[in-house]
Amino acid sequence: MSYVPLNINHIKAIVFDLDNTLVTSDMDFAWLREQLGCPLSSDLLSYVDDIECSEERARAHDVILNHELEDARTSHPMPGCLSILEFIHSNHFLTAVITRNCAEATDQKIAHNRLNIPRVITREHFPPKPSPDALIALAQEWQLQCHQVLYVGDFLYDLQAAFNAKMPSCLVTHGKEVAFSEQASLVVDHLHDLEDFISRHLIHA
Structure with a gap:
């Protein structure tokens, strides 16, 4: 598996995994x-x-x-989570969450952390990642081409789902060595690094 090249100037939507991407998870x-x-x-x-x-x-x-x-x-926002969501809304990107979690727990987690995310897809709606079905359906819903959607996650399944959907991906490593990082279109330590990356390209676009 490789990755889909990212052209940030083409991106119209930024979609997130939930656990350990936007909010913490201590699932054992x-x-x-x-x-x-x-x-x-x-x-x-x-x-x-x-x-x-x-x-x-x-x-x-x-x-x-x-x-x-x-x-x-027991969850709480990951570093940079609330800032990048505000940045996304301010710059008129579309956004959503696609998670392998169930709907009940996902809704509770989003409400508990006060995340302003209008579109949420859980395992009840489509086959779970690494299946690309949810990502493809979301692009069609928004009438976007797949290369216009960036999927952000912290795990191999996220990168595989994006690649299977022919979408670019961003891996958030939380500053740790990750064996599958070469399968991501973009690698950042934290969400605020992704926000900085997009901001620089918006300024110079």
């Missing part, structure tokens, strides 16, 4: 996998969806939901 996926018997080689959500017994599958979904809701209650 190792604990969840242990509770649900999910092997490390399997995607957790896909593993649960494939459980044959409906009662067992429902119980597994409840375990994940309760963990997500608790995570929402």
Whole structure:
């Protein structure tokens, strides 16, 4: 996998992952996998969806939901989050959140952190990342070409979803070494670095 080149002057919309991109998340996926018997080689959500017994599958979904809701209650904005959202609105970019979280936890997390985001897509709406379906549908909804949408996230699934949608991507590393950083169109340490990058190009455009 590679990445779609970014031309910031073409960008009309900036779309975000939620957990550890806009707001903090302390989801303990190792604990969840242990509770649900999910092997490390399997995607957790896909593993649960494939459980044959409906009662067992429902119980597994409840375990994940309760963990997500608790995570929402303890979350707070990541550095630069509120500033870049204000910057986006001030400069008339479109914006949205696409997350693998469920709708209930996502709504609670966005309300708890007072995020001004008009469009939110969760795993109930489209197949979860790295599927590109949500990103493609959002571009069509906004009547934009895929190269006009920048997807910002902190994990490999975010970069894969953007690449699969033929969109440029921005990886937020939080100042850490990231093994898959070469698969991003743009790499920044924090959200305010992305805001600075866009600001410089707006000034000189």
